[in-house]
Amino acid sequence: MRRTALVAAALALLAAAPAAAELPVHLSGSSIGEGVPLKAYATMTPAVHLFGDTLTARLAVVADTRWVDPARLHVKASFLPYLPLRAASVVRVHSGRFEQVTWTWKLRCTESPCVPRVPRSDKYHVFHFSPAKISYLTAGGKRQFGLDAYWPPVEVLSQVSPGTAKTLQLTKQIKWRFALSPLAAPTYRFSPTLVLWAALALAVLFGEAALFLVYRWFRVLRPRARLAEQAPGTPLERALAVLRFAHETGDETLQRKAFERVADELGVERADELTRIARELAWSPRTPEDEEVEQFASEALGAREDER
Helix, strand or coil, rough: CHHHHHHHHHHHHHHHHHCCCCCCCCCCCCCCCCCCEEEEEEEECCCCECCCCCHHHEEEEECCCCCCCCCHHEEEECCCCEEEEECEEEEEEECCEEEEEEEEEEEECCCCHHHCCCCCHHHHHEEEEEEEEEEEECCCCCEEEEEEEECCCCEECCCHHHHHHHHHHHHHCCCCCCCCCCCCCCCCCCHHHHHHHHHHHHHHHHHHHHHHHHHHHHHHHHHHHHHHHHHCCCHHHHHHHHHHHHHHCCCCHHHHHHHHHHHHHHHHHHCCCCHHHHHHHCCCCCCCCHHHHHHHHHHHHHHHHCCC
């Protein structure tokens, strides 16, 4: 008689809960009640929101691990016209024979179907989503039984204020220009005009310095080229001409190189006391006087004439 009463109670529960019609009923009882191995709870927050806001859909399934393996649960949910921002997050909590598996979706709709219409209509303001399908799969992956979880409806409101909506309805236009508060005048550590003129002055100064350096380079290079063109024919005469030019222009480096060149030429043509004097003057710590240079050049040319 007790077993017959349990069967009758189970049949009554099945008749009163069509969402769990596919669930098996265990006569020996279930830790979640009513002899069923699963129960599902679906929530949607916020129930009323503004257009473009994010919704949170949460589905919690409580299972009796004595009768089912929660790892075999599979959920299929559609929230059209809302779309998930990312894949659902899954959280599992286990306590004794209970295990709760919670799926959470973040939803948003910014498309035309979700735009509130004027005049107000439930068709465009209240959305009823299809129930979530919860399936319990066999070891082979086939559906063994399942149940549906029903989402509460959500209502979307316009972010346009009632006054603006009334203006739109009457005038068919809206002013998109907004008055901005006056901005404070900018402040500078240095005056922009001062910085401009200082930059121009520096540019002119550097330009003049570059022109001066080019002019100095040209003055040194051009006479050397002209001297090389007009120099006498023999290497010794050309070396002496360069020596005189370097001494007249005060180019000490060129003068020492010229003495070395004269010493080399004298070493080829006449290796004597003049070669030694030329090398000493080339490496002397002091600059030779005008008389010394002229006397040396005359002696070198005289030695050349004697050779001829």
